[in-house]
Amino acid sequence: MPGRRPSHPRSTAVTQQATPTEDPALLAEFEARIARGESIEPKDWMPERYRRQLVRMMSQHAHSEVVGMLPEGNWITRAPSLRRKLSLLAKVQDEAGHGLYIYCGTETLGVDRQQLLEELITGKAKYSSIFNYPTLTWADMGVIGWFVDGAAIVNQTALAKHCSYGPYKRAMVRVCKEENFHKKQGFESVAALAQGTPAQHAMVQDAVDRWWWPTLMMFGPPDSDSPNSAELLRWGVKKYTNDELRQRFVNLTIPQAQAVGLTLPDPSLRFDEATGNWVFGEIDWNEFWQVVKGDGPCNRERVAARRAAHEDGEWVRAAATAHAEKKAARGATRAA
Amino acid sequence: MYGTVLPVGEGAGQEQDPTAKAPAAGAPTDGAIADGQWQLWEVFTQETQGAPHEHAGSVRATDAGHALQNARDVYGRRGKVISMWVVPTGAIAASSPSDAGPFFDPMNERPYVHPHFYKAPRGVRGV
Amino acid sequence: MSETEPTTPVGTNGVGTAPVAAAPAQATAGIVSDPLVEYLIRHGDDRLVLGHRLSEWCGHAPILEEDIALGNIALDLLGQATSLLGLAAEQEGKGRDADALAFFREAVEFRNVQLVELPRGDFAVTLVRQFLFDAYDVLVTEALSRSAHAPLAGVMAKAHKEARYHVRHSGEWVVRLGDGTDESHRRAQRALDDLWRFTSEPFLMDDVDRAMLAAGIGADLDALRPRWEASVREVMTEAGLQIPGGAFVARGGRTGRHTEHLGHMLAEMQIVARSHPGATW
Numbered sequence: 188m189p190g191r192r193p194s195h196p197r198s199t200a201v202t203q204q205a206t207p208t209e210d211p212a213l214l215a216e217f218e219a220r221i222a223r224g225e226s227i228e229p230k231d232w233m234p235e236r237y238r239r240q241l242v243r244m245m246s247q248h249a250h251s252e253v254v255g256m257l258p259e260g261n262w263i264t265r266a267p268s269l270r271r272k273l274s275l276l277a278k279v280q281d282e283a284g285h286g287l288y289i290y291c292g293t294e295t296l297g298v299d300r301q302q303l304l305e306e307l308i309t310g311k312a313k314y315s316s317i318f319n320y321p322t323l324t325w326a327d328m329g330v331i332g333w334f335v336d337g338a339a340i341v342n343q344t345a346l347a348k349h350c351s352y353g354p355y356k357r358a359m360v361r362v363c364k365e366e367n368f369h370k371k372q373g374f375e376s377v378a379a380l381a382q383g384t385p386a387q388h389a390m391v392q393d394a395v396d397r398w399w400w401p402t403l404m405m406f407g408p409p410d411s412d413s414p415n416s417a418e419l420l421r422w423g424v425k426k427y428t429n430d431e432l433r434q435r436f437v438n439l440t441i442p443q444a445q446a447v448g449l450t451l452p453d454p455s456l457r458f459d460e461a462t463g464n465w466v467f468g469e470i471d472w473n474e475f476w477q478v479v480k481g482d483g484p485c486n487r488e489r490v491a492a493r494r495a496a497h498e499d500g501e502w503v504r505a506a507a508t509a510h511a512e513k514k515a516a517r518g519a520t521r522a523a
Numbered sequence: 524m525y526g527t528v529l530p531v532g533e534g535a536g537q538e539q540d541p542t543a544k545a546p547a548a549g550a551p552t553d554g555a556i557a558d559g560q561w562q563l564w565e566v567f568t569q570e571t572q573g574a575p576h577e578h579a580g581s582v583r584a585t586d587a588g589h590a591l592q593n594a595r596d597v598y599g600r601r602g603k604v605i606s607m608w609v610v611p612t613g614a615i616a617a618s619s620p621s622d623a624g625p626f627f628d629p630m631n632e633r634p635y636v637h638p639h640f641y642k643a644p645r646g647v648r649g650v
Numbered sequence: 651m652s653e654t655e656p657t658t659p660v661g662t663n664g665v666g667t668a669p670v671a672a673a674p675a676q677a678t679a680g681i682v683s684d685p686l687v688e689y690l691i692r693h694g695d696d697r698l699v700l701g702h703r704l705s706e707w708c709g710h711a712p713i714l715e716e717d718i719a720l721g722n723i724a725l726d727l728l729g730q731a732t733s734l735l736g737l738a739a740e741q742e743g744k745g746r747d748a749d750a751l752a753f754f755r756e757a758v759e760f761r762n763v764q765l766v767e768l769p770r771g772d773f774a775v776t777l778v779r780q781f782l783f784d785a786y787d788v789l790v791t792e793a794l795s796r797s798a799h800a801p802l803a804g805v806m807a808k809a810h811k812e813a814r815y816h817v818r819h820s821g822e823w824v825v826r827l828g829d830g831t832d833e834s835h836r837r838a839q840r841a842l843d844d845l846w847r848f849t850s851e852p853f854l855m856d857d858v859d860r861a862m863l864a865a866g867i868g869a870d871l872d873a874l875r876p877r878w879e880a881s882v883r884e885v886m887t888e889a890g891l892q893i894p895g896g897a898f899v900a901r902g903g904r905t906g907r908h909t910e911h912l913g914h915m916l917a918e919m920q921i922v923a924r925s926h927p928g929a930t931w
Contacts, residue, residue, distance in 0.1 A: 231620045256709035256717070263705045267922040268749045268931040269698075269732045272705075273725060279708050280721030284597055287714045291581040294563060294612075300583065301560045325922045358580070365601060376931070384929050492710065500712020502837070503773045506830025508561065511585035513829060561713070582715055585826075592819060596719040 209234045221423045226353040229295040237422050238296055240415060241352050244424065245293050246303050250314035252286035253307070254489050258322040259331060267325060274372045275328055281365055288358040295354045308494035310486075316475060317405050319483030326380055326387075326394035332373015334395075334402040334440070340370055341436045342406070351423030374443065381447040395444070396452045403467070404475045406433040412472070437465050562611060564590040566598050569606040576608050584609075685861045687742045688761065689868060690802065691751065692858075692904060693794075694734030695762035697809075698752055699912070700783060701727030702919055703770050712773060719819060723780070726812040733805045753923035757913045758906040765848035767903070767912040774827050774837035779845055781820035785881050786852045788813040789874040798866035821885045828889025835890065842886070843894045850899040853878070858904075 213232050220227065227233055259279050266272035290300040306312040317335055322328070340363065347359035380391035407413055407429040419425040427435075444451055455468040477483065561583035567576040579598040584590035590609040598604065618626055634640050643650045704724035711717040735748035746754075765783060770776050791810035797803040827838040853875040855863075862868025886893055902908065923931075 228620070230617060253714070260709035263708055264702060264918050265922050267753065267926070267929075269728065269735075269752055270749075271931050273728055273732070276705050276708060276721060276725055276728070280600075280718055280725070283709075283714050283717040283721065284600070287582075287597060287718070288580050290714075294581060299560065299563075361580070379931055383931075384926060386926060387929055496710045496712070499710075500716075500773065502831065502833050503712035503716075503827070504561065505559070506834030507585045507589070507826045508559070508830075509834075510826040510830040511589065514586065583713070584715070589822070592822065593715040593719070595815075596722050596819075597715060600718065600722055 207235050218422075221351050221421075224423075225351075226356065227351050228353045234422075236418065237424075240418055240422070241355065241424060242293055242296050242298050243415075244419065245289050245296075245355055246298070246306075247313050247315070249286045249289035249293065249303065250307050250312050251318065252282045252289065254314050254318045254493060255335075256282045256286075257489055257492050258318055258320070258485075259328060261322050262325060262328050265325065266328075271328075271376065274368070278332070278369050278372065281369070284365070285358075285362045288361055289355070292352075292354040292358050304493075304497060308490060308497050310481060310490050313479060315405055316478040316483060317401050318489060319478050319486045320397070320401050321485050323397070324390050324394060326377075326391040327398070329373050329376030329380060329391065330394040330398045332369055332371075333377050333443070334373075334398050335405065336366065336369040336373055337440060338402055338405045338436050340366060341432050341439070345425070345427050345432065349423065349426035355424075374447075377449070378447045381449055392449055395449050399452050400470065400474075401478075403433060403437070403470055404478075406430070406436070408472065408475065409470075434464055437467055438463075441465050561585050562590075563613075564594070564609045565612050565615060566590075566594040567608040567610070568594075568598055568604045570603050572605065576606065581612060582609070684741065685858045686799070686865075686867065687738050688858050689862045690734050690738035690741060692761040693790075694731045694738055694748075694751070695760050696766050696783075696852075697727040697734065698731035699760070699762045699915070700766035700780075701725075701731060702915065703766065703768075704776070704780070706770050707776065720776075723816050723819065726809075726816065730805060730809045730812070734802075737801050737805065749923070753920045757908055757916055760903070760906060760908065760912060760916070762903050762912075763848070763851040764900050764903045764909050765845065765851065767909060767915060768845070768848070769911055771841065772837060774834065774841040775844070777820055777823040777827065778838060778841040781817065781824045781885065782845060782849050782882065783852075784813060784817035784820045785885075786874070786878050788817045789877055790852070790869050790871075793869035793874065797868070802867065817881075824885055824891070825889045828886070828891040838889065839891055842891050846894045847896055847898050848900045849882075851901045851903060854899075854901060854904070856904065 214234055217227075217232060217234060217237075220231075227237075256279050259275060259282075263272065263276050263279060266275050290303065293303060294300065303312065307314070322331070343359050343363050343366070347356060347363045350356040350359060377391055377395075380387040382388075410416060410428045410430045413429055416425070416428055420428065441451065441456065453468045455466070457466050458464075459466050478486070481487075562585065563581055564584055564587075565581050566579045568579045569576045579594075582590055582593040582597055584593045587609060591607060594607050594609050595604075599607065701724045704720050704727065707720045708717060708724075711720055731752070732748055735751045739746045739748055739751055765779060768775075768779065771779075788810065791806045791813045794806035795803050795810050797806065824838065827834040829835070853871045855871050859868055859871060863870055883893065900909075
């Protein structure tokens with residue numbers, strides 16, 4: 188993107204200290220632009236903290252797409268029908284594309300992909316905790332499409348409509364357009380299993396039981412414990428809080444579960460007439476923080492798999508670069 | 524998704540400044556990259572005959588042909604593309620936001636470039 | 651292809667026939683008697699098996715752009731396989747469908763050439779194999795897009811467009827790897843040395859091929875071979891890779907005689923489908 192600004196400190200860190208004091212006039216004008224609903228573009232003036240928050244959020248998002256290929260990739264070779272094999276492969280391929288689109292967005296903020304990948308494969312980067320859970324049966328593919336992509340769509344649709352940073356917003360528009368089929372293919376698969384043989388029904392109910400709570404955690408910590416939210420909301424990166432999006436997802440999903448005769452593993456679920464919301468039980472935040480901090484069931488395998496892909500691919504990337512250089516040199520010689 | 528996983532100060536690599544070098548202004552156009560990365564290219568796609576090429580995103584690749592190939596796979600995989608351009612990111616010169624006023628506003632103040640500035644005699648059609 | 655008693659077809663109920671021990675040399679279990687069915691299955695299996703092998707890269711490629719590119723090619727091949735096996739099942743008229751053919755046949759009933767079933771190896775093996783296949787594929791799809799069998803011609807016309815892109819992608823990678831670094835050159839040359847003996851099989855014509863050619867349905871593989879050799883030679887020259895000698899020609903896939911690798915691949919590919927006989931997905 189034009190407008191990468193090498194003058195930026197090239198760190199993806201968002202820290203409490205070392206934030207420059209912003210010029211109050213510029214900051215006021217920036218916030219007025221946000222208030223008017225304008226898009227912030229790469230070359231526009233922005234507070235350093237805005238830039239860092241974006242880099243943090245976008246890089247976590249991009250990493251999540253890329254790591255998210257692994258749990259589902261685990262079942263591409265075992266898909267039980269040709270149709271399912273095609274749709275699963277197409278979906279996982281989309282995740283590679285979506286990761287790439289979002290990395291393109293971070294490139295506009297002066298942070299390049301290589302640097303972010305380094306952080307991912309050294310275990311420093313964060314990504315969505317959901318992908319650190321194992322995919323144990325074929326039914327997990329349907330349930331991930333239904334729950335995880337359903338949750339992603341709730342979040343990404345809000346970003347596509349409202350995000351104040353132009354490149355991120357545009358990436359989300361493209362992502363939402365392509366992702367339309369992800370949730371639907373997941374739910375279709377879930378419905379087929381739920382209405383299938385007793386063994387299939389048991390398989391899909393088990394998958395629902397395992398994925399429900401981790402999916403609710405995907406929206407991030409509760410508003411009371413979400414230190415980044417206020418800033419992200421104030422600057423229009425996000426429009427809704429974690430809890431608002433979580434509630435929206437729960438309200439959407441419960442009727443879908445009922446429609447296919449599956450139960451959700453939360454005995455305290457009840458519909459609240461007054462608010463029109465489904466009230467759900469307490470999320471185990473200890474588990475959430477443990478997984479975020481690297482101690483989930485599959486964190487080590489996921490990072491190791493991405494590291495292996497990157498390191499085993501080093502000679503390939505080097506070969507392509509070397510060949511392009513040789514070709515350019517031969518062209519220069521011929522031209523001389 | 525995943526926008527708000529971790530609080531400030533608990534996160535990705537703030538202990539160290541990444542070693543990557545700042546991008547060169549005006550990236551090279553021969554695919555040679557200082558830090559071993561493939562070069563960045565901006566991709567513009569045309570969806571229908573006669574439509575403009577619009578910015579779609581970027582890819583990394585070693586040369587123009589390679590960039591087109593990657594652009595086709597990344598941005599053309601949903602079939603709605605009939606033509607593509609790729610341009611080295613460093614080759615794009617962009618206007619600067621602080622110029623926006625002096626740079627663009629004067630253009631809106633030329634009433635004589637709009638048809639309603641002119642009158643035609645009553646009853647004459649198709650002018 | 652001479653005929654044997656067809657064994658009990660494997661139905662969608664998933665009750666397979668055990669592979670026949672010591673099958674006669676010219677034919678194996680599950681042989682179908684209709685050469686057109688056989689022909690459609692051969693081309694379908696090539697694409698199913700290679701698409702499956704390519705899909706193993708998803709999430710593990712050297713760079714995201716290539717995850718996406720390999721995914722595209724795998725999707726193309728698996729899509730072609732779905733169409734071709736669907737036509738085969740229809741033509742056969744025994745109540746099987748494309749899924750029954752893909753998930754409820756034994757390795758000895760698969761009809762793909764051995765080249766496509768070999769493990770994916772490193773990126774050089776994958777791309778050199780892909781190029782060797784694509785260079786054949788672009789020719790055979792072109793020939794079959796003129797087939798007298800309209801449904802086959804339709805599938806192959808679309809497949810030909812896809813193959814033209816595939817061969818460009820894999821050909822460029824072969825050149826990049828052969829003419830890249832010392833390491834990539836070494837890996838590409840080793841891949842070519844290992845794979846070369848598998849490259850004759852797609853062009854070997856047997857009774858099925860001859861019957862299909864005579865009926866105006868099939869391709870003249872003898873006529874395609876020199877064109878394949880010329881295009882392969884051209885790319886290998888540009889890549890600085892030596893085409894190996896060696897007289898041994900690996901063959902047998904077209905009659906169900908495979909390498910040791912296919913059985914393992916199918917065990918993985920078919921496990922879910924076979925664990926739930928009669929289920930729909």
